[in-house]
Amino acid sequence: MTKTVTKSTPEELEMIRSSVRALCERFPESYWRETDEKKAYPEEFIKALTEEGWLSVLIPEEYGGAGLGMLEAGVILEEINRSGGNAGAGHAQMYTMGAVLRHGNEEQKQRYLPKIASGETRLQAFGITEPTAGSDTTSITTTAVRKGDKYIVNGQKIWISRTEHSDLMLLLARTTPKDQVKKKTDGLSLFLLDMKDQKDNLTIRPIDTMINHATTEVFFENTEIPVENLIGEEGKGFKYVLSGMNAERILIASESIGDGKYFVDRSVQYANEREVFNRAIGQNQGVQFPIAQSYMDIEASKLMRDKAAEMFDEGENCGAEANMAKYLASEATWKAANAAMTTYGGYGFATEYNIERKFREARLFIVAPVTNNLVVSYMAQHVLGLPRSF
Ligand SMILES: Cc1cc2nc3c(=O)[nH]c(=O)nc-3n(C[C@H](O)[C@H](O)[C@H](O)COP(=O)(O)OP(=O)(O)OC[C@H]3O[C@@H](n4cnc5c(N)ncnc54)[C@H](O)[C@@H]3O)c2cc1C
Structure with a gap:
């Protein structure tokens, strides 16, 4: 595959982060709590993301997108989840079109990609x-x-x-x-x-x-x-799906990292503020260690996500790295989710504090789009050369 993306400088990447953060501030946690309670689709949020062009960044400029890479796309989804939101409502519009882009013919690209880029057509x-x-x-x-x-x-x-x-x-x-x-x-x-x-x-x-x-x-x-x-x-569809799965895993890892950072941010804040036995609960190592440990795991998984994204954009086979990023990020974040529940004590269960909602949401990435057992099995068989178990 030829290299087609423009790599952002660290400053440009930071600009993407801060712009997405600014958009997310318009959709506070009360918005997400309400959509969750009503099981409603966050239409207004998806509209805002579409209007600002964030869902079309992976589409090349000639078809109406921004022509950016997997790291930039990952950063966008990461920031949404870090803000307390849930990128799952729109992430597929970002990457499902990859099948058309990589394996479709020119007529299909012309027919679909510009409309997907503008949001006129939803491929979700x-x-x-x-x-x-x-x-x-x-x-x-x-x-x-x-x-x-x-x-x-x-x-x-x-x-x-x-x-x-x-x-x-x-x-x-x-x-x-x-x-x-x-x-x-x-x-x-x-x-x-x-x-x-x-x-x-x-x-x-x-x-x-x-x-x-x-x-x-x-x-x-x-x-x-x-x-x-x-x-x-x-x-040949299975082969095409596999190439799309690497993109999906890198982006899901990114959402998971965003969730992980959310849990760490909130846990640190609460552990510093909440006082029991006349001192901040964060002073107790039983509270601070799980937060610090999950922070380290999340940072490590982020490095793997960055590596997988770079390889994807260079057109290299990143099957192992994309799988490792998804696995490491989802496990690290699940650890952070549990640390947050420990930190918040009883309040973690109150919907008003949002932790229980994010806890439920973070669990999905251990199961979908592929279960972590299947990821481990892929690593054992295809990367390490151990005997096939199925
Ligand atoms: C909220 C949600 C949204 C989803 N969205 C989509 C979507 O948009 N499109 C789509 O196509 N799919 C979607 N999925 C499906 C998801 O990808 C599957 O649920 C997932 O791949 C697992 O398949 P399964 O649920 O049938 O589990 P099963 O395959 O039945 O597995 C059950 C358990 O057994 C384990 N297991 C099975 N075989 C082995 C083995 N050989 N070795 C070790 N462990 C094994 C699994 O790891 C798992 O823990 C979604 C799922 C959920 C929950």
């Missing part, structure tokens, strides 16, 4: 997971069968987030049955499904979850996709 849904396949993506059973100039899709997806707030879905489906391909990763194809005007051929059902994430089940019944919406070559 990424449809991979299925109820029976789970983490074993090559076992998905949703099929796309070519009939003339269309593909007819049948099957079911689960945990597909933001479908109700998106015009398009990037969809992975099987185009050749598993028993007719040499490798199980062959025969899967990637499509851009236009979800408008699908009527009864597409059913979307919200799933009630412990966090506000607008996630859904999606049922396809003879859903039609025009042939021109196939991304790249038929049967």
Whole structure:
């Protein structure tokens, strides 16, 4: 892959941080608490991010974006989560288009990227997971069968987030049955499904979850996709998805780092202010050590995120680094989340203090977009050369 991004100077990176912080100040924690309570989509926040161009930074300038790199994109998401917000409502608009950018043809890029950059078209849904396949993506059973100039899709997806707030879905489906391909990763194809005007051929059902994430089940019944919406070559979709997954993992690591910094910031503040036994609770090593330990872990995971982002932008294979960044950041942040709960004592449970909401949100990154067990297994098998366990 050729290098296409402009690398920011440290000053420019700092400017990105401070501009995103300024935007986030318009959306205080009370805003996020309310959207969480109502399980509402933070429409106003996404509109503000879109208007200021933050969701289109990864799109090259020739297609209407800023042409920035993965580190800059990561910093944006990190600052959103550090402010007490939740970038999950908009992160997919930033990176899902990477499949079109890296593997689409010029006509598809011209058709979609400028509209995604302006926010006129929302590509917020990424449809991979299925109820029976789970983490074993090559076992998905949703099929796309070519009939003339269309593909007819049948099957079911689960945990597909933001479908109700998106015009398009990037969809992975099987185009050749598993028993007719040499490798199980062959025969899967990637499509851009236009979800408008699908009527009864597409059913979307919200799933009630412990966090506000607008996630859904999606049922396809003879859903039609025009042939021109196939991304790249038929049967090569799994390979295309993998390259996008590295970007997703680097960005999820960034959100997680933002959450981790939030927990550390809040814990330090509260531990300095709260007095019990006539002294600040932060004076007790039982309170200060877990905060300091998680701070060190978060800083270390940030270095791995920075390395993975730089490699991605240089067009190098960053599979190991992207996975390590996601793993290290989510584990460090989970430690910080627990340290914050310890620091806040009973008040950690009160919604008014926001810690419990962020605690629930931070837990997601250990599970999605890939579970940490699967990351460890990837490292063991593909990086260290240990025997395959599945
Ligand atoms: C809020 C939310 C939003 C999501 N959004 C999306 C989305 O937009 N699009 C999308 O496609 N998916 C999405 N997902 C799905 C997510 O990627 C999956 O939940 C995740 O990949 C795990 O799959 P699973 O839930 O089926 O778990 P399973 O695969 O059933 O695994 C269950 C447990 O078993 C462990 N396990 C399984 N096999 C092994 C093994 N061989 N070795 C060790 N441990 C193993 C796993 O690590 C896990 O802990 C979302 C999930 C959630 C919760």
